[in-house]
Amino acid sequence: MTVPPVVLDRRTRVLQRGGVVRVLGGDPVTLVTPSPAVAALLGAGTIPTDTPAGAALARALTDRGMAHPDVRGPVDARDLGAVAVVVPVHDDADGVAALVDTLGADIARGLRVVVVDDGSAVPLAMPSVPSAPSIAPGPVRVVRHGDSRGPAAARNTGTAVAISGGAEVVVYLDADVIPRPGWLGPLLTHLDDPRVAAVAPRIVAADPGRFWVRGYETARSALDMGTEPARVRPRTRVAYVPSAALAVRPDRLPTVPGGGGEGPFDERLRVAEDVDLCWRTDDAGGLIRYEPASLVAHRHRTTVGPLLGRRAFYGRGAAPLADRHGAHVAPAVAAPWSLAVALGFWSATPVGVLVATAAAGRAWHRTRALTGDDRAAAELVARGAGASIRQLPEAVLRPYWPLTAVVLAATARSRSRLARGLRRRVVVAAAAEGLWHWWSAREPGRLPVDEPAGHVVLHRLDDLAYGVGVWRSAWDARSTRALRPELRR
Template structure:
């Protein structure tokens, strides 16, 4: 499936961007380090003069080009202008969940930003269509006699929408007031196709250990930091539980052949066509998480099966481990546990640092060896965390098989499992105890990994299990002159 190319329109005058948290200014402001994937941008003197401090406002074609470059590399985030209530059609796919539908529609009517918006409810083969129709009174109701899946339901609503903007909200969600106005601020950028809020746990949800774990570590919660969304970045996708979209960008809509991961596929198709996709966590939508243990684990396994479908469409973008060859070699040598192996790993990292320094050096300048070494060590540490996560999540069947035949592997797997649980728990230690978090983490990873392998076996395609190399660290570039 294809999506249309974004319009050639530049960012409008008055649009402003600000350097993202974590972006470093070096060399007196001539060099920017940051973004995802990590990049190094060297500003020409004219560009440096345009970027006053950490903020840039668009006033002409030059500032628009620089602001666009900063956005597309992830080193800057947009400042959201005040947005009036957007003209938007709200599309709600539902199947049998009448209580949730009633709760959602009541929340939409109570929010001044959505109270007057047209609402399209798409009944995707509910067992009791009359009950859905009764709850949906006042909204436009479409019905699929037989369930066709959430992608088909959303597409049905998209086709009848009469507004430029379309919001998709699942029937187990409750948006916070004002969420649409916040998201709509991003649409002042003509190349933004899709923007997503943060998905949080419904405050009045069920109690129990799964509920406590899910409220802090849900797969739907993409975090608290605004981000560019694209494959192989820190935020590689956003869930379709709640989205605001530009209808013109969604020509063709969601892939109806995908029972799962259709939201990831849409995001990646949009990014591939040149559109921008954003996560805006200051807008929040609460979600009624599954908290019954068996249902929760089945859902995690179901999510895992989607990786094989994504691999068929997007190849290495779905790789569970992204690691450079030199990082892989360094870790393989270090894990031998021998002095020779450790020394050889240091040699590999030293050579990688020297090569990177040569690529980063500006013409006529000395290679920035210290900077390159820091980047190599940072990348090696990140790849180590990725490998450790893979042991307990994506590739746990291989780790379990190794542990059965090797005492050394048993100790290594056990140590990784404990370290992973502790590192994930530490930022949340004021809100959840370690045993509960560790149990949730390990069970969730086992379920997801089982679904990942099951999906790959069904598809007879191993690409969802294979590692990939990261995009190269960008050499210095001058985004404008």
């Protein structure tokens, strides 16, 4: 097995002081001091793995999210006899047909496809492979649930069928996705690492647009985890990956606790079953990676109603996740110093600015003592302060918007300076955070793909819909765990 070289994450910094080399980065941020012999491998930004020292350094950095395997390169032409695609579907025969047709070349290399018809109103027929007519129907199999049992159960059924047929790698693809050329090789290269349990491609728009819903979904789909690779962990930049497109080694995934069905997914969950799988896998010591070099296109929603309905549906996973994973679901997480910076910034008062400056200065002083580098400390503090400044309006306008609405309604007729200032700040925060959400969606070196006005409006509606789902889940569970913020040290 050839181990790919690794590339330092763009946020990782190599610090040198007094002849000592240290590496600062990762998510959460970590400081690593390699031995002098190994430190010499850091000079070029790409770490070769063809020596024991290089392999050890690469492992230490990739496990911490400070570097990522470079899986770009020649097309992977391996035999796919040990790989199976599982497609859960409910009433989308056309989507299955299009997907199977797209997989024709991979099927010719040995890929098998298991379609699980999860109680469709019209039973799904065996799809053909028009792009590869010489292929016998054997590699494509349809399994049916008489009644709809949900996507988790459908994927579990498909997994069992795939494993019984000799599959070592299972790739979950929803019926509304279409893989792009070269999509599978980078995923399999990641899974060659015996510690990697799962890897997800980047999910992009099948029909990209610039305006209104199509533009918003192209720029900020809930399924798109961005342009940069990552180790997937709770409370990090990529906290989970969606199962709409996910490659796994089933033998490396944890079992479901509490009788949640046979297979990797918890069949008691009708939403957020993929988030639960990611977090259980991480808790069990398995690695999950996100690889944007692999692309899968998704048929995004193109009208407001379905878009907001889906976002509310996603929000309903909050309480079940909080019951299983506790504070991982906290809608707002901050350290005391960063919270002070955010409150001081949004107060827009001399006292608030003074408090924010003092908190940031103290954080810089303590970070500098740990890193020994003025610039690196300033960069870390600036990053943390910026995240907290953005998170405050996100929290006020997304999970906590019902409380914000109550406060605004209670002060609507008040002419006091405090009430008017509060209303003004909420409006400014709603616009400013929306514009940041639009601007930060741009690809590296390029402007955002959609226009700002519609994006900001849809982003605010998106937040309202998601918040409705979170509060409904809390009500159904009779629990506030999904609404509790966390203050970190």
